[in-house]
Amino acid sequence: MKLLSLLLIFGAFLAGAFLSVLDPRTVNWAYLVPVLVVGVVGLWLFRKAEHGESRAEHMLSGNIGTLGSSLDNILANLERLHGRKADLPTYEARFEIDKLFRDDLTNFAEARESMIHVFGMQNYADVMSNFAAGERYINRVWSASTDGYVDEVNAYIDRALDQFREAHAHFHELREAHAT
DSSP states (O other), X not given: OHHHHHHHHHHHHHHHHHHHHSSSSOXXXXXXXXXXXXXXXXXXXXXXXXXXXXXXXXXXXHHHHHHHHHHHHHHHHHHHXXXXXXXXXXXXXXXXXXXXXXXXXXXXXXXXXXXXHHHOHHHHHHHHHHHHHHHHHHHHHHHHHHHTOHXXXXXXXXXXXXXXXXXXXXXXXXXHHHHO
């Protein structure tokens, strides 16, 4: 279905472009309107296929597993970083952030919408509120490290840890409640 819809969109784009340049002064709307309708139908079919895939049970369960493991990894890495923040050179913190968190933050962000389908919008918002705040604090650590602000690096590691602890706890409570 997705391939067909992409072909319709692509074909409508090419046909519309071709019809638009046939005569530089006028456009033959009798031909262009049906081409545009085909493109809109292709776009509608594509969105419908995407929506169906995002609600597929295997996709949801896989994404919930990805979300859980990403939060586990982020929290474990933050706790390790917090434990050695006194020994961490300020200018090196940004490299540690890139090495420790980039993949898990990306994986979480790509799978996050599955929480809406599984846990509901309000629970999604609760988890994402803490996650987003924690992610902002990790970005502040990176930025403070670049600028050489030792106190900010340490303060924002603490804040990020608090936010990710809350996100982790809330997510796993929801996951347990959903499993039963």
